[in-house]
Amino acid sequence: MLFIPFIFGLAFVVWGIYRMRTDDGLFGKNRKNKNIFNLLLMGEASGLGQFLGGILFIIIGIVAFIVK
Secondary structure, three states, X not given: OOOHXXXXXXXXXXXXXXXXXXXXXXXXXXXXXXXXXXXXXXXXXXXXHHXXXXXHHHHXXXXXXXXX
16 A cells, blocks of 8 residues: 555656656757746646656655655
């Protein structure tokens, strides 16, 4: 039961990396600026947002494991 956050976190990280590499942004000259703008515009729906959400999910899983 405690491995569910790790599985979802890993899935979000992988999907976020994929989205960061493939999505085109509206503004920005390089991939980094486009990903940051997409994060500000779309939030968690962007690749960078999913990547950061996955890392946060993994951290929550570690904290839950330690607390239990």
